[in-house]
Amino acid sequence: MSNQRHLQQFIDQLANNISSNVFVKISLGNYQGNEKELKNIYVRRVKIKRTDMLSFTYRYKSRDIIKNFPVAEGITLVGHFMSNDFKIATLFTTEKEVILEHGKNQQISMREQMLSKAVTPDLSHNKEKKRLIQASGKPYLVELKLTDSEGNIFKNAQDKYRQINQYIEILNSLIKELPAGTIKQVVDMGSGKGYLTFALYDYLQNVLKETIKVTGVEYREDLVLLCNAIAKQSGFKQLDFVQGTIENYEVSAIDLLIALHACDTATDDAIFKGIKASAKLIVVAPCCHKQIRREMEKHKVKNEISVLTKYGIFMERQAEMVTDGIRALILEYFGYKTKIFEFISDAHTPKNVLVVGVKSADQDQSKNLETKKQEIKQKILETKTYFGIGYHHLERLLMQEQLM
Ligand SMILES: C[S@@+](CC[C@H](N)C(=O)[O-])C[C@H]1O[C@@H](n2cnc3c(N)ncnc32)[C@H](O)[C@@H]1O
Structure with missing residues (x-):
């Protein structure tokens, strides 16, 4: 299968998993771009002001930056990242992991593995981030x-x-x-x-x-x-x-x-x-x-x-x-x-x-x-x-x- 088809298949799976509520998270790794100190990106689903969004955590060496995108835009962005500077993506669903990887000779491969135990996605979507300064008792x-x-x-x-x-x-x-x-x-x-x-x-x-x-x-x-x-x-x-x-x-x-x-x-x-x-x-x-x-x-x-x-x-x-x-x-x-x-x-x-x-x-x-x-x-x-x-x-x- 061509690289483009693997990538498209992966993005389609991501979109389907999100719409059928089995999406847990996705991680992008092996970054080879020019942004200094960027290591990887984690994407999860969140609800912001009652709207479904994808929340991207950009993990740098000494800090995290979070950016939220509408779901469709977020999916496109994952495709863009995987066509360019990130060389591996792992999509976690409730039942399996799907891995898309750039291998030798610029070949992209895709593989799946079933999880031994099903995971329940966080369907509340709005898990509150643990803040260093808690709001109560202050x-x-x-x-x-x-x-x-x-x-x-x-x-x-x-x-x-x-x-x-x-x-x-x-x-x-x-x-x-x-x-x-x-x-x-x-x-x-x-x-x-x-x-x-x-x-x-x-x-x-x-x-x-x-x-x-x-x-x-x-x-x-x-x-x-x-x-x-x-x-x-x-x-x-x-x-x-x-x-x-x-x-x-x-x-x-x-x-x-x-x-x-x-x-x-x-x-x-x-x-x-x-x-x-x-x-x-x-x-x-x-x-x-x-x-x-x-x-x-x-x-x-x-x-x-x-x-x-x-x-x-x-x-x-x-x-x-x-x-x-x-x-x-x-x-x-x-x-x-x-x-x-x-x-x-x-x-x-x-x-x-x-x-x-x-x-x-x-x-x-x-x-x-x-x-x-x-x-x-x-x-x-x-x-x-x-x-x-x-x-x-x-x-x-x-x-x-x-x-x-
Ligand atoms: C934009 S506010 C920022 C306040 C605070 N650092 C923050 O980030 O929330 C700038 C403050 O600096 C004070 N300020 C500006 N120049 C100053 C100076 N030369 N000496 C003392 N205070 C100064 C102002 O009165 C103002 O309260």
Whole structure:
């Protein structure tokens, strides 16, 4: 049988199994595409707002991303994945497993095996995901108006609750990359209403059972008063919020620095404090990249990409990438390993990029270090020249203190 027919037969079986309610799940593996750190994808059936959907869990090395699709679209997507970058798929039904595999000489084969024991599919479809931050028994979620006193999440708070859990999942996997007990002092710069600050404290203290101190820095006094009152009510003794600017925050020890959506250069101010404190982990979700955009617009350099950046939206995206790209280079200059990735679907917010710096344990102490630093400096200079950037706020702060 030809490859195309095997593939079509497999997709037809998948569609039939779903419509006859014997579909359990499907896994796609042996990924050979270009997406870095993607390992496999699991697909299950879910009901969202009373509509049948297929939920795809994209499993990366250190995180999962979930995307839901209408059933027909999801089936097409499985076909697309199996025609391209995934080389094996296992379809689990209530009674058998069907395996589609790309073998040697690009031949696709299909085989089946009956299960020794029938499996009952989860026909409720809406199995609740086990969240790291459970909704019940959390006075702070009630006070922040995300749940009622029974722990039911308000309809208009579902997205926020999901986001909080996604942040915590990511932070959890980053923290687990570090030696146990590394994170003792946490600072959240521009903590706002404290959604994440509370959840992070709760998770570190009550789930991971770490002895920690968490501080939120925020210039809006009303929010600081509110958050301190909620912390007190919740019995979170080692969580406090201080009123003031990030710029003026007196750095002492910081192991984990977070700043989520601290506007424009406030993100630079936060990273600067983290670098100065030699924080082990720096996690920021930048927001509006005006400083660099202004620089780019002021100097209007003519280069190969001018054809794109004449459009406002592309200029905005370019400014975002350049700002965060230089931030990552600066973190590397100070011995951090960096990652930049999307942490939530852009359907929730376009400000969905995380810049992460993990202080390298195996820091190069040799004279190579100086060479490496000079190379990074050169790259920063070239990037600034190419995009017509007079200065980058974070670099300027570090230079003013003669740290760079
Ligand atoms: C968009 S909100 C994000 C709040 C919170 N981090 C979150 O993700 O839910 C940004 C917060 O940072 C505060 N902020 C912005 N710049 C600041 C600065 N330079 N110093 C202190 N707070 C700042 C604002 O008052 C606001 O509450």
